Amino acid sequence: NAGVTQTPKFQVLKTGQSMTLQCAQDMNHNSMYWYRQDPGMGLRLIYYSASEGTTDKGEVPNGYNVSRLNKREFSLRLESAAPSQTSVYFCASSEFSFYEQYFGPGTRLTVT
Amino acid sequence: EDKVVQSPLSLVVHEGDTVTLNCSYEVTNFRSLLWYKQEKKAPTFLFMLTSSGIEKKSGRLSSILDKKELFSILNITATQTGDSAIYLCAVEAKRDSGGSNYKLTFGKGTLLTVNP
Numbered sequence: 001n002a003g004v005t006q007t008p009k010f011q012v013l014k015t016g017q018s019m020t021l022q023c024a025q026d027m028n029h030n031s032m033y034w035y036r037q038d039p040g041m042g043l044r045l046i047y048y049s050a051s052e053g054t055t056d057k058g059e060v061p062n063g064y065n066v067s068r069l070n071k072r073e074f075s076l077r078l079e080s081a082a083p084s085q086t087s088v089y090f091c092a093s094s095e096f097s098f099y100e101q102y103f104g105p106g107t108r109l110t111v112t
Numbered sequence: 113e114d115k116v117v118q119s120p121l122s123l124v125v126h127e128g129d130t131v132t133l134n135c136s137y138e139v140t141n142f143r144s145l146l147w148y149k150q151e152k153k154a155p156t157f158l159f160m161l162t163s164s165g166i167e168k169k170s171g172r173l174s175s176i177l178d179k180k181e182l183f184s185i186l187n188i189t190a191t192q193t194g195d196s197a198i199y200l201c202a203v204e205a206k207r208d209s210g211g212s213n214y215k216l217t218f219g220k221g222t223l224l225t226v227n228p
Contacts, residue, residue, distance in 0.1 A: 040220065041220065042200070042218045042219060042220040042221055043155070043200065043202075043218040044218070045215070045216055050213070050214075056213055058215065058216075059215070059217070090154060090155075097214050098143075098144070098146075098204040098214050098216050099160070100146075100157045100160060101146075101155075101157060102157070103154035103155050103156070104154060105153050105154055106153055106154055
């Protein structure tokens, strides 16, 4: 039982490049989330998916897109990376919306 | 705009001390308040509180919610060096009074350092 897994663990991008962060959970959870964490800003919700087939914007969705590929997987895409998107990205999942969330290990992204 | 404010921002104590961490909030359509502990990597869930006055307890940690005064406290008794972490408070609320979508707002966290 791996819980929530994220790939990659680290990534360096140049401004304007695109990439997709992958997240998968094996707990049969309905809801999944993407957060970013910046020093002094705390955790901020980017997008979430309350259930398979639905996605909703969080607090800071601009510059990102998401796909809930199936119940297990929820990906986050940066179409044109900017230095302001340098951050640590966490994926999380929970049985129900915003109930007890289990977090993945995080992806440290640097955009130069 | 929803607000979640944690205090203090950082705290240094000695092993064996008791600490109280605070979380105050201003949100509309409150549903729940959650506490997480974040060590080196990902946050881990501690408590979820929905009702006023009911203490949640897990070992040396306990938490209580006051929905009238809009705050929660997290107590840690007989602290150990392993309690050193950032403690995060988050408040869940409905996006609008008539909708079914929810939102979660995190505070900036309290950095607790427990020295031997």
